[in-house]
Amino acid sequence: MFDKIKDSIQKFSSRNVADREAVEQLTKDIQRDLIRADVDVSLVSDLTDEIKEEALEEDLPSGLSRKEHVLKIVYDRLEDLLGEEADVEVEPKNILLSGLYGAGKTTTAGKLADFYRKRGLKVGLIAADTDRPAAYNQLKQIADDVDAQFFGDPEAENPVKVVEKGMSQLDADVKIVDSAGRDSLDDDLKKELSAISESFSPDEKYLVMPADIGQSAREQTDMFDEAAGLTGVIVTKMDSSAKGGGALVACANSDSSVQFIGTGEKMGDLEQYDPVDFVSDMIGQPDLESLLEKIEEMDADPEAILEGEFTMQDFKEQIESVTQAGVMEEMMQQLPFSSNQLPDNMQDMTEGKIENYTIIMDSLTDEEMRDPSVIKGSRKERIAEGSGTSKSEVGELVKHFKQTKNMVNKFDKNSMKRGNMKDMMSKIGF
Ligand SMILES: Nc1nc2c(ncn2[C@@H]2O[C@H](COP(=O)(O)OP(=O)(O)O)[C@@H](O)[C@H]2O)c(=O)[nH]1
Ligand SMILES: [Mg+2]
Numbered sequence: 001m002f003d004k005i006k007d008s009i010q011k012f013s014s015r016n017v018a019d020r021e022a023v024e025q026l027t028k029d030i031q032r033d034l035i036r037a038d039v040d041v042s043l044v045s046d047l048t049d050e051i052k053e054e055a056l057e058e059d060l061p062s063g064l065s066r067k068e069h070v071l072k073i074v075y076d077r078l079e080d081l082l083g084e085e086a087d088v089e090v091e092p093k094n095i096l097l098s099g100l101y102g103a104g105k106t107t108t109a110g111k112l113a114d115f116y117r118k119r120g121l122k123v124g125l126i127a128a129d130t131d132r133p134a135a136y137n138q139l140k141q142i143a144d145d146v147d148a149q150f151f152g153d154p155e156a157e158n159p160v161k162v163v164e165k166g167m168s169q170l171d172a173d174v175k176i177v178d179s180a181g182r183d184s185l186d187d188d189l190k191k192e193l194s195a196i197s198e199s200f201s202p203d204e205k206y207l208v209m210p211a212d213i214g215q216s217a218r219e220q221t222d223m224f225d226e227a228a229g230l231t232g233v234i235v236t237k238m239d240s241s242a243k244g245g246g247a248l249v250a251c252a253n254s255d256s257s258v259q260f261i262g263t264g265e266k267m268g269d270l271e272q273y274d275p276v277d278f279v280s281d282m283i284g285q286p287d288l289e290s291l292l293e294k295i296e297e298m299d300a301d302p303e304a305i306l307e308g309e310f311t312m313q314d315f316k317e318q319i320e321s322v323t324q325a326g327v328m329e330e331m332m333q334q335l336p337f338s339s340n341q342l343p344d345n346m347q348d349m350t351e352g353k354i355e356n357y358t359i360i361m362d363s364l365t366d367e368e369m370r371d372p373s374v375i376k377g378s379r380k381e382r383i384a385e386g387s388g389t390s391k392s393e394v395g396e397l398v399k400h401f402k403q404t405k406n407m408v409n410k411f412d413k414n415s416m417k418r419g420n421m422k423d424m425m426s427k428i429g430f
Helices: 003-013 020-036 040-056 066-081 105-118 131-145 159-169 186-198 211-230 245-254 275-283 284-300 312-325 325-335 351-362 366-370 379-389 389-412 413-417 421-428
Strands: 093-098 123-128 148-150 174-178 202-209 232-234 257-260 270-272
Touching: 003 066, 003 275, 020 066, 040 066, 040 389, 066 275, 093 105, 093 186, 105 123, 105 131, 105 174, 105 270, 123 159, 123 275, 123 351, 131 148, 148 159, 159 174, 159 186, 174 186, 186 211, 202 211, 202 257, 202 421, 211 232, 211 245, 232 245, 245 257, 245 275, 245 413, 312 351, 312 366, 312 389, 325 351, 351 379, 379 389
Parallel strands: 093 174, 093 202, 123 148, 123 174, 202 232, 232 257
Antiparallel strands: 257 270
């Protein structure tokens, strides 16, 4: 799926410059390829407009090249387009499969049984397609192949009775009901589905659809959802249709998310749906990995974090690191000058004062820790009362914080943040 997009992205990656022309070529290629995959045209044009706008923004996030920035945007937008990752719990449950003729229901029933059995649950299949005698044999054979229990009655005419009997007779954790299809969702099928559904209250009601219906997956999903109340969708034949992308995007825009995709005729050919897989494949795994790594590193980069304001929380951490390590005392002993040569606010940092500050800071609200400039008037009173100190002591802490903040802004934020007082002192000039 989306092989052409993959080529377009590769082409873009190998360019020397990611200028406007390159971005426009890339979005044009992506547009053409999505439309070829039968993705709704208006969704495609919204997506490419967004990519173009963001990709050509004046300000690049620091640390990323223009090319990387564009790839990241393409990655994010395509991932959004493809919807949510599957949310499949491996636990006992009853599942009802519905869908039109030839969608892949019976095959998928077997694949699901195989999926849960491999994960340690006892599985059973129930043949509720009583329309065609061949349906019974097909499911029985599949049950045999995947080592699942089986219940069915080749003579039965009423699927509800079959389901009721099957539910009581099978000793399985996961029971999967395979129902009959139609050419279209007519009243007859609606009635049958709701009768079956009422007879055993399924935990999951999945609509099974083949990938080749492309964007009309949206309409079909909405209709089945209205008639039977879906909990999810399974898109089959992803291996043999060029319209799979259109079907997946269509489902992402409906109320029912894709849970599994079928990728072949064999019982093992079932995957939990994960849009990231597709996007990774399009962008090219090595490129994407190195890009994501880079972004992660940027997020974790202390320089980047330090761009924010020095807060009371930072001040507290700094003070705590000083007291914990006894750094202050050690530092005083090592310094070749007396304490009155220290800057004012350092000179004041006696052990007693540090303890007092810590107690006051424990009575501050989160807001006050973030922005101590709000500590005024009645707030000061409240804090003094809460910490068993006085208004003037609270005022002193705030003043001390401000002095330190000014100093931090002047000198090196990193060493302050890391509580490395020695380093900081050397920066100040001692
Ligand atoms: N290539 C491919 N074929 C599939 C897939 N799922 C089902 N089929 C085939 O589609 C045909 C119809 O499947 P079936 O399960 O009988 O559909 P039903 O009428 O909905 O029960 C069969 O030939 C299956 O082998 C799939 O994911 N990939
Ligand atoms: Mg069938």
